[in-house]
Amino acid sequence: MSFTRGRDAATITTDSAAGAQSLTLDSLVKTYAARGREEFTAVKGIDLAIEPGELVALLGPSGCGKTTTLRMIAGLETVTSGSITIGDREISDLPAAKRGVGVGFESYALYPPMSIRENLLYGLKARKVAGAEQMVDSIAARLEMEDLLSLRPAALSSGQKQRVALARALVRNPPVLLLDEPLSHLDASARNRVRRELKVLQREFGYTTIVVTHDQVEALSLADRLAVMANGVVQQFGTPDEVFDDPANLFVAQFVGEPQINVLPGVVRIVDGRTRVEIGSGAGYLESSASSVRNGESVTVGVRPQDCSLARGTREDGAGVGAEVAWFEHLLEFGLTTSTVRGMEEGIVTVTPAQDIHEAEERVVLTASPERVYLFDTDNGDRLR
Ligand SMILES: Nc1ncnc2c1ncn2[C@@H]1O[C@H](COP(=O)(O)OP(=O)(O)O)[C@@H](O)[C@H]1O
Numbered sequence: 358m359s360f361t362r363g364r365d366a367a368t369i370t371t372d373s374a375a376g377a378q379s380l381t382l383d384s385l386v387k388t389y390a391a392r393g394r395e396e397f398t399a400v401k402g403i404d405l406a407i408e409p410g411e412l413v414a415l416l417g418p419s420g421c422g423k424t425t426t427l428r429m430i431a432g433l434e435t436v437t438s439g440s441i442t443i444g445d446r447e448i449s450d451l452p453a454a455k456r457g458v459g460v461g462f463e464s465y466a467l468y469p470p471m472s473i474r475e476n477l478l479y480g481l482k483a484r485k486v487a488g489a490e491q492m493v494d495s496i497a498a499r500l501e502m503e504d505l506l507s508l509r510p511a512a513l514s515s516g517q518k519q520r521v522a523l524a525r526a527l528v529r530n531p532p533v534l535l536l537d538e539p540l541s542h543l544d545a546s547a548r549n550r551v552r553r554e555l556k557v558l559q560r561e562f563g564y565t566t567i568v569v570t571h572d573q574v575e576a577l578s579l580a581d582r583l584a585v586m587a588n589g590v591v592q593q594f595g596t597p598d599e600v601f602d603d604p605a606n607l608f609v610a611q612f613v614g615e616p617q618i619n620v621l622p623g624v625v626r627i628v629d630g631r632t633r634v635e636i637g638s639g640a641g642y643l644e645s646s647a648s649s650v651r652n653g654e655s656v657t658v659g660v661r662p663q664d665c666s667l668a669r670g671t672r673e674d675g676a677g678v679g680a681e682v683a684w685f686e687h688l689l690e691f692g693l694t695t696s697t698v699r700g701m702e703e704g705i706v707t708v709t710p711a712q713d714i715h716e717a718e719e720r721v722v723l724t725a726s727p728e729r730v731y732l733f734d735t736d737n738g739d740r741l742r
Pocket residue numbers: 389390391397399417418419420421422423424425426
């Protein structure tokens with residue numbers, strides 16, 4: 358991987374796979390020893406095998422250990438136990454500068470007396486990188502920040518600082534790139550554009566990349582694979598489709614997906630070897646493809662609003678749950694219909710076609726295909742398959 362020289366020095370090529378490196382985390386643990394307080398384990402044994410050139414999003418709520426994981430990979434935080442390997446080189450004990458890892462932490466210091474252009478060029482010139490000026494111009498143009506190049510760091514807004522941090526990580530051309538919430542301070546339209554450009558640049562450079570985010574849209578749109586984290590543990594590692602279509606547990610099902618998945622209490626009835634889950638009091642049932650459940654077992658049922666169908670009328674025989682429309686929102690391309698079921702407090706949200714207008718108090722029947730009716734252990738949230 359290099360920048361081509363000559364006529365178009367700023368053209369970025371991925372001319373060899375040599376630059377792209379795998380990144381492997383093996384049972385990675387971080388325990389913070391807080392003075393005077395109990396020690397706290399922020400990262401509880403993470404295993405991740407990231408392919409060369411892959412873009413992985415670490416997605417999870419605030420405090421789940423995303424930044425801690427990134428800082429251990431970058432060498433900004435010691436590893437309590439476990440290992441970090443880039444290619445076939447174990448780097449867990451190497452100083453940060455020797456790891457071949459680029460970081461786009463926003464807090465990373467810029468030199469105040471130098472312009473942004475000089476800041477971006479600083480490391481490149483020291484390493485006598487050919488075409489450094491053109492590289493900086495090209496990346497600045499791609500990130501829509503040419504107008505920032507002549508400014509001093511103190512003049513930047515937080516969104517601008519964030520773009521500079523991203524540019525700085527990119528121009529260093531590392532085999533592994535780590536970005537912590539790289540777009541969080543950009544306004545909505547700039548965020549969409551920079552997000553697209555970031556993905557294109559990542560592909561062109563071929564960096565193995567981890568992007569930390571708590572924003573599922575960012576994670577779903579950027580990532581080849583997502584690692585969904587909670588409480589210092591990776592809950593599921595898979596493509597966006599795998600995570601959305603086949604959630605490993607209730608946490609993942611609820612964290613990924615918009616509008617949020619419906620979560621309902623249900624009771625299993627096995628009839629003719631098929632799994633039914635009864636919903637509400639006598640309101641009906643949904644069929645589920647889950648088979649590792651017992652007759653009479655109480656479970657937690659998850660059905661995505663996109664996977665629910667709603668028909669007008671009252672329930673008769675067969676699968677379906679009788680409900681009453683409580684609330685209808687018309688959102689141009691689709692509708693969101695909230696219906697209530699007898700014996701259940703929370704409403705069930707359904708994405709309905711744009712042309713279907715529903716009214717409060719209308720009687721409806723909810724159905725879903727069995728493979729889209731997920732069952733979870735009510736005690737620990739594990740998926741019951
Ligand atoms: N230096 C530290 N000392 C003690 N606890 C810390 C330290 N840094 C982070 N933590 C704690 O570790 C947990 C994970 O933090 P962090 O990795 O920053 O989460 P995230 O980036 O997912 O929001 C949090 O509970 C946080 O308070």
